[in-house]
Amino acid sequence: MIISPLRRAWRVVLVAGAAAFLGACNEQLDAGSACPSLCPGLSVPIKDTVLSPVLEFDTTLVGYPSIGTEEGIPLASRGDTLDVRGVIRFDSLVVLFAPPGDTLRPVSRVDSAFVRMRLNLTQSRLPSSLTFELYDVDTIADDGNTAAVLALFRPGRLITSRTLTRAEITDSLRFPLSSAWLLQKIQARANVRFGLRLIGTGPASLRVHSVETGLNAEMRYHVSPDTAVRQVIVSPYSKTPIEPPSLASDFRDYAVVARNALPGAGAFAFSTGGVPARRAYLRFNVPQWLIDSTTIVRATLVLTQAPQRGFDQYDSVTVIGQAVAATNRIRDLYRSSQILIPAGLFIADSIRVAPADSGLRSLEMNSLLRVWSSSTSAAEAPQRAIVLLQKEEGLHGAEVRFFNARSPASVRPRLRLSYIPRVNFGVP
Amino acid sequence: MRRLLATALLAAASAAPLAGQGALSLQGFGYPVGQNSTRSSGAGGSLGETDPGSPINPGALPGAGRSLFSVQIDPEYRRLSVDGRDVNTTTARFPVISVGTRAGERGFLGVSFASLLDRTWDAAYADSVTVGGDRVASRVATSVRGAVNDARIAYAWQFNERLQAGVAFHAITGANRMRLSRTFTDSTKFGSLAQETTLSYAGSAVSAGLVSRPVQHLYLAASARLGGVMRTRTGDSLATRAHAPNRYGASLTYDGIPGSTLMLRLNREQWTRMRSLGQSTLDVRDATEISAGAEIAGPKVQGTPSQFRLGARTRGLPFGWNGHAVKEQVLAVGGGATVGRGWASFDVSLQRAVRKAGGLTEKGTILSVGLTVRP
Numbered sequence: 187m188i189i190s191p192l193r194r195a196w197r198v199v200l201v202a203g204a205a206a207f208l209g210a211c212n213e214q215l216d217a218g219s220a221c222p223s224l225c226p227g228l229s230v231p232i233k234d235t236v237l238s239p240v241l242e243f244d245t246t247l248v249g250y251p252s253i254g255t256e257e258g259i260p261l262a263s264r265g266d267t268l269d270v271r272g273v274i275r276f277d278s279l280v281v282l283f284a285p286p287g288d289t290l291r292p293v294s295r296v297d298s299a300f301v302r303m304r305l306n307l308t309q310s311r312l313p314s315s316l317t318f319e320l321y322d323v324d325t326i327a328d329d330g331n332t333a334a335v336l337a338l339f340r341p342g343r344l345i346t347s348r349t350l351t352r353a354e355i356t357d358s359l360r361f362p363l364s365s366a367w368l369l370q371k372i373q374a375r376a377n378v379r380f381g382l383r384l385i386g387t388g389p390a391s392l393r394v395h396s397v398e399t400g401l402n403a404e405m406r407y408h409v410s411p412d413t414a415v416r417q418v419i420v421s422p423y424s425k426t427p428i429e430p431p432s433l434a435s436d437f438r439d440y441a442v443v444a445r446n447a448l449p450g451a452g453a454f455a456f457s458t459g460g461v462p463a464r465r466a467y468l469r470f471n472v473p474q475w476l477i478d479s480t481t482i483v484r485a486t487l488v489l490t491q492a493p494q495r496g497f498d499q500y501d502s503v504t505v506i507g508q509a510v511a512a513t514n515r516i517r518d519l520y521r522s523s524q525i526l527i528p529a530g531l532f533i534a535d536s537i538r539v540a541p542a543d544s545g546l547r548s549l550e551m552n553s554l555l556r557v558w559s560s561s562t563s564a565a566e567a568p569q570r571a572i573v574l575l576q577k578e579e580g581l582h583g584a585e586v587r588f589f590n591a592r593s594p595a596s597v598r599p600r601l602r603l604s605y606i607p608r609v610n611f612g613v614p
Numbered sequence: 615m616r617r618l619l620a621t622a623l624l625a626a627a628s629a630a631p632l633a634g635q636g637a638l639s640l641q642g643f644g645y646p647v648g649q650n651s652t653r654s655s656g657a658g659g660s661l662g663e664t665d666p667g668s669p670i671n672p673g674a675l676p677g678a679g680r681s682l683f684s685v686q687i688d689p690e691y692r693r694l695s696v697d698g699r700d701v702n703t704t705t706a707r708f709p710v711i712s713v714g715t716r717a718g719e720r721g722f723l724g725v726s727f728a729s730l731l732d733r734t735w736d737a738a739y740a741d742s743v744t745v746g747g748d749r750v751a752s753r754v755a756t757s758v759r760g761a762v763n764d765a766r767i768a769y770a771w772q773f774n775e776r777l778q779a780g781v782a783f784h785a786i787t788g789a790n791r792m793r794l795s796r797t798f799t800d801s802t803k804f805g806s807l808a809q810e811t812t813l814s815y816a817g818s819a820v821s822a823g824l825v826s827r828p829v830q831h832l833y834l835a836a837s838a839r840l841g842g843v844m845r846t847r848t849g850d851s852l853a854t855r856a857h858a859p860n861r862y863g864a865s866l867t868y869d870g871i872p873g874s875t876l877m878l879r880l881n882r883e884q885w886t887r888m889r890s891l892g893q894s895t896l897d898v899r900d901a902t903e904i905s906a907g908a909e910i911a912g913p914k915v916q917g918t919p920s921q922f923r924l925g926a927r928t929r930g931l932p933f934g935w936n937g938h939a940v941k942e943q944v945l946a947v948g949g950g951a952t953v954g955r956g957w958a959s960f961d962v963s964l965q966r967a968v969r970k971a972g973g974l975t976e977k978g979t980i981l982s983v984g985l986t987v988r989p
Contacts, residue, residue: 224637224696224935224974230794230807232745481807483798484746534802552805604746612758612792612811613846613853614642614892614933 230606232483235476238600240487241591242471246456247523250463253330254436256580258306258393260461261384261441264497268583269444270461272382272394273323273335274303274403275437277425279372280418283409293372298417299363299407301380305355306393309501309582312352313388319347320361323381329427332442339381339444355392368407377425378405381442389497393581396439397422403439441580448496448585454593455492458505459541459576460585465523466574467510468599476605477559484604487549487572489588490597494541498584502540504577505547505586507533509554510569523573532557533572541584548602549574555603637692637703637735638940638969638976642896642933643762643790643888644733647709648903652686652984656948656963657907658925660877663835663865664825667712667986669726670863671823671837672768672780675714676722679988682714686961686984694976707732710984720772722780731762731932733790741796751799760790762815779824786817786844786858817844817858831870838862841884846891857887859932873911877925880904885932899939903929907946915951923948923963931969938972948982959986 251257259272284290301320321343327334346361371378380403384390395401405420422438443462451457456466468487476482487507509532512525535550551572558570576582589597639645650659651667663671666678675682688707693700707729714724738755765787770780790813798804823837841858865879881903889898907925914920924947931940948963967978 224641224694230796230809232743234746481805481809483805483807484803486746550803552803556805602746606807608809612756612790612794612813613848614896 232604232606234602234604236488236600236602237472238595239591239598240470240472240601241468241599243467243469244456244590244599245467245519246451247465247467247520248462249520250465250523250575251580252436252524254438254440255398256396256441257398257578258396258581259382259439259441260391260393260581260583261382262391262461262583263384263386264389264391264583267445267447268391268461268497269446270391270583271336271339271384271442271444272439273437273442274301274380274382274422274439275424276378276380276405276420276422278423279368279375279378279420280409281372281375283415283418285410285412286414293369293409295411296365296369296372296407296409297411299365299368299405301361301363301403301405303359303361303382303403304395304401305357305359306395306399307355307357308393309578310392311389311498312355312392313386313390315349315351315387316355316390317347317349317385318359318361319383319385320345321381321383322379324377324379329424329433329437335381335442336444339383343381345380359394363405363407365407391498391583394439397435448494451492451587454589455587456574456590457585457587458574459503459579459582461580461583463576463580464585465579466588467519467523467571468574469569469571470601472555472558472570472601476603477555480605480607482552482555482559482603482605484602485550485552485555486602487551488600488602489537489547489549490593490599491539491544491547492587492589492597493544494585494587496541496583496585498582499542500540501582501584502538503582503584503586505537505539505574506577507535507549507551507572507574509533509551509557510571510573512569513566514569515566516569522569522571526573527568529577536577537586539586541586547588637694638935638971638974639692639931639942639967639978640733640735641931641935641940642892642898644731644933646883646885646901646932647688647707647729647732649710649728649730649764651684651710651712651986652688652948652961652963652982653923653950653986655688655965655980655982656923656925656946656950656961657877657909658905658927658944658946658965659881659903660865660879660905660907660925660927661909661923662881662905663823663837663863663879664833664867664877666714666724667710667984669710669712669724669728669764669766669768669782671825671835672724672766672770672782672821673778673823673825673837674835675724675768675770675780676716676720676772676778677825678714678722678724680716681989682712682724682986683989684710684712684984684986686710686982688980688982690978690980692976692978694974696974703735705732705734707734714768717769722770722772724766724768724770726764726766726768728764728766729761730764730786730788733758733761743796745798745804750804752796752804753799754794754796756792756794758790758792761788762786763788764819766821768821776827777824778826780822782821784819784821784839784858786819786841787815789814811848813853814847815844816847818842819858821861831868833867833869834864835867836864841887844888844891854891856890859887860884875909876906877908878906881929883932888932897934897937898932899930899934901930901932903927905929905944912949912951918952918955920951921949923950935971935974940969940971942967942969944968957988959988960984961986 262270323338424437509527512522532554654661712726768782821839839861863881905927912920950961
């Protein structure tokens with residue numbers, strides 16, 4: 187077939203046009219390299235402001251974590267200033283056993299009994315010589331009555347003790363137990379509740395692993411000379427309190443503060459850490475228009491640290507902020523300070539300081555303010571509050587303090603905000 | 615066949631995405647597309663007053679014959695030189711869709727949708743800002759989609775062979791959907807910004823025009839559009855209020871040379887009536903457009919006639935940059951052929967535009983492909 191040149195040219199034009207159609211569907215609109223000069227309307231102003239006072243309310247709450255939920259038992263002996271002891275309950279002993287091929291029978295003899303604890307020596311303070319004392323602190327007193335427990339740390343109740351040099355202290359501690367004493371407990375179907383106390387030639391502190399850390403204490407003993415009868419291994423268990431049952435598990439092992447002579451934070455400071463641990467509850471008063479009508483780019487809580495002289499004053503600790511998840515319906519501040527959004531969510535920042543330090547400290551909390559802005563119903567909204575606490579709460583004697591809202595304006599907490607107002611973006 | 619394949623590949627490659635950026639022509643409320651059909655674009659816009667497919671002069675509608683349906687696509691390939699760097703963008707527009715039919719022996723009713731101001735672009739770039747006293751690296755990404763459109767319903771009447779005239783009502787509508795985000799490298803300290811705004815437009819205008827042949831071979835066409843109130847809204851809130859731009863235009867067409875038609879057109883658009891739609895800093899200017907062109911009968915292809923067109927245009931763009939007026943010069947060529955025994959025509963045009971302002975130069979190549987059906 188002969189095709190004329192003109193007709194061929196038209197075909198070329200048609201194909202080119204069709205290809206251009208297809209190519210045009212693949213737009214490339216990005217105009218970044220020439221910006222911002224050629225992209226008017228993009229410059230969005232970021233405004234800065236400082237809210238002071240910004241706290242509607244602040245207070246220090248004592249007694250965290252709640253009894254028995256510590257990630258370890260902090261034992262401390264600091265002369266007249268700090269004395270923290272531990273309690274481990276073995277309320278369920280093996281009282282019956284069955285020899286191989288025989289019937290069940292009561293335990294009538296005990297030997298080779300011992301209790302073993304695991305030690306966490308991180309951030310420990312060990313003098314040249316340290317004595318661990320084990321007391322029988324079983325009592326019928328109310329479980330929450332720590333004074334009754336502390337009263338049982340007396341010579342007449344001393345079960346055993348071990349004195350070790352610093353070099354002899356490893357991550358495991360074993361107390362041999364009197365077979366007669368344990369047999370009597372077994373036959374009387376009594377509870378075995380150990381009180382653990384530290385006495386050093388100087389300031390001493392260390393942690394004993396607890397059920398919460400997964401390396402709990404164990405009590406072991408043999409009930410028969412027959413090697414075919416296996417050694418009894420008993421883990422911490424508490425029969426009381428009966429109600430609620432979940433509380434009993436908290437009493438399997440816990441810390442008891444016998445003495446903490448550190449003076450309170452006073453009227454012009456709030457406090458975090460220490461033993462028993464303190465939490466600072468800070469409720470914010472941020473203008474509604476800022477939360478609703480702007481995009482908050484940065485929010486920095488600026489605190490002024492009040493130097494704290496006392497034990498562990500030069501030990502560095504980490505103070506973290508956690509957002510309160512409790513709604514405004516919950517009025518109990520102690521409870522509110524336990525209903526928290528997990529650490530790292532919304533407040534990823536932390537403050538690393540030593541108690542004796544002073545000066546300005548900052549905590550970035552931009553994400554949290556965005557959560558507050560998305561909260562609608564006042565009753566169901568989370569409290570506009572955060573809790574300051576120590577990362578290793580209840581395990582360290584160091585207490586970090588900051589000036590509170592009642593302090594002079596120069597040192598009181600303030601919130602530094604950078605925000606972008608709602609702008610008519612894109613209107614040329 | 616090999617040549618066809620090569621042509622196709624070349625054309626497709628030319629439209630492939632390139633590293634792209636901002637434009638002189640996209641300042642303010644956008645680029646005035648011109649409302650020209652592919653046919654008129656090929657003649658540099660000089661056919662605008664007499665071309666029934668260009669919704670400019672309602673008096674030109676009877677020239678469509680018995681009925682009209684036309685649609686076109688106008689991809690533009692832009693290159694802007696900024697700081698010794700070439701920035702390329704590609705955008706596709708569907709600037710004019712027209713439908714019309716003869717109403718009675720002398721009347722003609724037409725409806726059209728055309729882009730008045732096209733505003734479609736993206737921008738993404740690295741930037742640093744000071745937040746709370748710290749200089750922070752961030753990335754800005756923004757996009758604008760949409761246009762101010764002109765929806766027109768027109769009626770024209772052919773009084774006699776020497777005079778036809780028409781009137782039209784215009785609804786100025788459309789929206790710009792705008793997104794802006796700024797994300798920071800350190801997302802733990804700094805929250806990102808994400809704003810989305812839809813700016814919608816509502817306005818009206820009326821227009822009238824005529825096409826007359828006062829003497830043999832000479833056609834005079836003129837039209838005017840009077841803009842009414844125009845408003846912008848963001849969400850449900852009234853944002854700004856101004857007026858739709860007035861437009862006045864006239865053209866002379868001479869067809870005394872056999873097989874050829876020569877055109878000269880003058881157009882004036884009062885964009886400053888839109889001033890209060892934008893912010894106080896909006897740099898808006900009235901614009902005058904002068905265009906000239908020719909349409910020459912080409913050879914018949916298998917018995918169907920064809921045309922070649924060429925033209926040139928100079929005009930100001932309505933929105934300045936950095937205190938400078940943006941000027942645009944266009945050279946255009948085009949062609950068309952009637953197919954399907956006169957039931958349809960296929961037009962192609964290629965415009966080369968050079969826009970300048972304040973030492974910056976932007977070059978655009980606009981390919982327009984249009985199909986007109988006359989059922």
